[in-house]
Amino acid sequence: MSLLAIHGVNKRFGGLRALNDVNLSIKQGSVHAIIGPNGAGKSTLLNCLVGRIKPDEGRVDFDGRSLLGLEPQAINQAGVARVFQTPEIFPDLSVMENVMMPAFASKDGAFRIGLWRRVADRRDVEAEAEEILHDLNLWDQRDHHAGSMSRGDKRRLELAMCLVQHPRLLLLDEPTAGMSRADTNNTIDLLKKIAARGITKVIIEHDMHVVFSLADRVSVMAQGTVIAEGTPAEIKNDPRVQEAYLGGAHL
Amino acid sequence: MDALILQVLNGLDKGGAYALIALGLTLIFGTLGVVNFAHGALFMLGAFCSVSFAKLLTISERVRDESVTFFEAYKEVPYLEIWWGETGKSIVDWAVPLSLLLTVPVMLLVGVAMERGLIRFFYKRSHAEQILVTFGLAIVLQEIVKSFFGANPIPLAAPAALSGSADIGSLVGLHGISYPLWRMIYFVFSLGVIGAVFAFLQLTTFGMVVRAGMADRETVGLLGINIGRRFTVVFGIAAVVAGLAGSMYTPILSPNYHLGMDFLVLSFVVVVVGGMGSLGGAVVAGFLLGILQSFASMTQVKAIIPGIDQIIIYLVAVVILLALPRGLMGRRGVMEA
């Protein structure tokens, strides 16, 4: 059963054809990696999914409901959370508050005038945030200023911000970009750990090590279109992929 | 028809002043990222450079009026006239154009001193703090001027040959269109200054770096170019442009110490309508608002919408900003957060 279905999505920027008839189907509960060389259209596709960019043609259906034309907050409220390539957090808030914000969003909706009730009285929200912070080893830093954290910690924080919402679909945009091998391995472990939660994930990634460690299925994009799809093993051995993406080199 | 042409002319000289102030302001915004609330004060200082220069030229011999006994009343005859007769007289007469000789170095000095002594410590501070410190500076500057020159407006005349109005209609075969000479000079002057600034930015390597800085400050900083010194120069140029605008405006508007505050709000509106970080936008918006303001003042227009001349500038600003999110020519992301 597919949670997210992308049908014939096209997007042009001036003369450049960024997305060319993209078709994708993401199965419920799967970890689906999208790989491809730079400029293949991976990030553009992701931006279409979260409402940042509106495709020229095509359909994006999430659980049978179209996501096209929805504002980002409506897409999030529908159950799609996203981790950005460069961590997007609230740098002026504490780590705890950073995690509480999305929890409020999923509990109270996109807008609610809660002028009077103290944050301190919202035990339900606090409890969830605390749990996530424990899970992601951020508990010790809960009162720290998020803006002054290291890049790796920020990324972990952003992941926490997404997980606290119990999203049905989690989009990860190069979660290990710019990380050392050790950090990358830690992140892989972390993602494996949260895989146990059964959240459907779409991962955009360059690093094959990450892809093949995590993904159930892999789609390969090149020049704005999906050229191959399959299990990691299939993809590894697909000559078209090696041709287009790896330039013929053997993995 | 004549009336419309005249109102366009009115708009052009007004627009010239707006454009010059906005040009410097947006230069500072764009390159330095500083919200300079003291920019109106720089315009005012330019005007008072002319006042000081005229006062210097008219240092006078005082001939006591004996009919007044309880205080010193005297008739003043400038020494220049006494020494050099007619030549001296015409030097005094040409005080305002000549005062540019004083305005340029003084304003350059003021600009450099301001940037080195104060503004540069605020590049990394929040806009709120920039506003507070430059606004404080503007108050201090105007109070200093007030303590020297008083609060009353000070009359400065254009040279006799350039005052009064000229029949410019006859040049294009229309009759009865006469327009003040000095205002036309001001318009041409403002075009000249704008042209000079653009030429400087387009044709010199220095200008190229500045433009690159306006486009992407961080990258230019990474190139290892000494941005600090260039910022100082940019600030100096902006100060000179504002000062020149003020200096030449004195025959049109009698300067008083409050002049800068009167222009401050207006110049911000012009800059924002033009679009943050766009020099061309600032110039276009300056002239556009000047001309629209003139049209709105026509009795025929006021008969349809009473009080329109009171609000036209702000109304246009609202309409433009709602229709064009970043003003006429603004770039994405500049001062939007």
Added chain:
Amino acid sequence: MSIKLEWSRRRFLTTSAALGAGLAAPHVFVRNAWSQDKVFCNNPTGGTVTLGFNVPQSGPYADEGADELRAFQLAVKHLNGEGDGGMIPTFKPSSLKGNGILGKKVAFVTGDTQTKSDAARASAKRMVEADKAIMISGGSSSGVAVAVQSLCQDMGVIFMTGLTHSNDTTGKDKRRYGFRHFFNAYMSGVALGPVLAEEYGKDRKAYHLTADYTWGWTQEESMKNATEAQGWQTVQTVRTPLGAGDFSQYLTPVLNSGADVLILNHYGGDMVNSLRQAVTQFDMKSKQVNGKNFEIVVPLFSELMAEGAGAAAKGILGTANWDWKLDNAATKAFAKSFGTEYGRPPSQAAHTCYAQTLLYANAVEMAGTFYPPEVIKALEDFEFDGLGNGPTLYRGADHQCFKDVLVVRGKEEPANQFDLMEVVKIVPRDTVTYDASIFGGELGPAEVKGCAA
């Protein structure tokens, strides 16, 4: 900081006392208590009496405010018997003794109106509440005068206005506690009309540029009526935004409108700029329209404005309340006293403020008490002479002074740096006197709860 130690103790004591009173006695119990034993606002108890001088110290009229302050200081000096006495010896009938007011030494406090209603009222309140001023005086705009006047009515403190020229001050916004020595727009029109007809002929077409607020409107209306009574036509009246600065867009249509006179109902910076632009840039004074010389009129003239307008003011007709070159004993005495003290002649704003201070002090002496209702009674319908304007009446019906009005002209060949206007004609008091009822308004009660409650 040590600056405030001396007077802060006094303020502390009075404040604490007032605080106690305010907490302990709801005003309902004392509402009617004062009228019997004359408890009233700031009844001076010690050896001094404090006057509050509220003048513009910042903003465009700061220089005028500074001149008003000079006059006030001089008046206080003279009241206390110091200096040469100024106009006290010429003032008749006078009850002034030169030993302060009712034997109490006169002290004063100052404040900044900023030419804004709110700031002026805040400053006046400080003088009344903190400094215990018994009277407020000064100011340089009608808006401020009306605002402070109504405040003073509420607080039960007499307000002697400074420079305010709008008909409203003693017309629709008049108050029992407000008194105006300065003349008004109506008088300007009545005085100026015949002179204009005489100088420029009866067949004239006028174009008005008017500052777009209440003073401008009353000025425009008064000038329109007065000139039309002389047979002039009004071609157009155009309102200009206050502080417009550049008036070119309003001046360009004038010459093609068929009008041959431009009347500038502007004051201060507006007047300086519109006049200078009309004369030096649009060359209006040298134009011929309808076969006549084009003329410009500025109904309300002042020294500071003439100074600001420079050569453009030469030959321009207008009106003034007073001029230091007038040929009468009181004027000479005042000009001498002021000139000796400050090295410059007094402006008409300074003169009216000086006169108001003396008039208040004299009324207190006449009443024999500081109790405002009695002082008001002494001022109402008080007929006097010797303050520079000839015989003058403080009319009781609207608290407006009636005296001669000067028609003045910007001097063509100044003999010295202060010689900016010349008096063309002195229009007698009877000509400019009008029926108090024409502007409506209501003075209100003399006995008010005031700040003592």
Added chain:
Amino acid sequence: MSTVTARPGPKRELLTLAIFALAILTMPIWLAPIGAGYPDILQKFAIFGIFAIGFNILFGFAGYLSFGHAAFLGAGSYAAVWAFKLFSLNAVFAIVFAIAVAGIFSLVIGYVSLRRSGIYFSILTLAFAQMSYNLAYSVLTPITNGETGLQLSGGDPRVLDRALFVTTSRLQPPDLFGIALQGWSGFYFCAVLLVIAFYVSMRIRHSAFGLTLLAIKSNQRRMGFTGFSAKPYLLTAFVISGMYAGLAGALLATTDPLAGADRMQWTASGEVVLMTILGGVGTLLGPVIGAALIKYLEQIFSSFNEALLHRTFDFLPGAADDVVTAIFAPFVGEGWQLTLGLMFMAIVIFLPGGIMEGVRRIAGASRRQRTGSSAAAREVGRRIPAE
């Protein structure tokens, strides 16, 4: 690594409130020695404190710099005076009416202005306020009474008073069920409302709504992807701060029944910006302190004159008295604005973050002395301080 304080609970809130209320209500006593112990200035402290607290909800919490908030202050004043004129001299009615009018006015302006952000937003608000001011001064004179300002008059209908047989004399100021609202009682009335306004702002700050505003200020782009729609939050904050301004305007009109157009001018809008920055943007207490400081300078420094200076320094020998007077003279009286300008510069140069930052530094220094340098790590301030 910097840390921030935990979320305060009701106990700490009440303690803060109690200290604040005590400080405000005893102002007549502890401000008297510096010459500010009289009703009018204390009323102004309280009223502009309310104005600045409200402004801070928009600017300090959500980071949106409005340059036209004086329009709501003015609208509140006009509404209150009209309520006095048309309905009743009872202040309760006028205040409610004024808050409602300012709320609606700010809803309209906020809805349009919030379509833009950053400086574009600031200029839109400025433009609306300047239009309001210019029109109030000229063509809207039938409603605003222009330059002179809207006043009460004997002929006002006051239909509610009449209907309820409350007799009001012809030129009577507003009251609260018979209690006069001028002078000292007026101050206590404003002070109580200030304390309430402070408490409400504190609750907003500590609520999920307040946290959301802080998050918007911190990273508005993230809000949508976190599932929030920022616009309605911003609009609510805008309207709340507009209503605060309306309350302040109504109190100005209540304690002193006159509403002038000057209240809407850009300088008035600028003033509340300066008050907030001066005190400390985003802090709860800072705006109140900033408001009081500016009003104090405006009133007290302008009231000095040379005679008073001479009298103050007459304990010095003759020449020294003259010298000291000459040194101080340029900064007081007509030079009070010079002092204001210098103070703006000095505070922003030496105390980035405003006066509250200075307070925090002093508190931090004394705590360090007590507990040693181990506490130093905790002193690195956060950009949006809690109190």
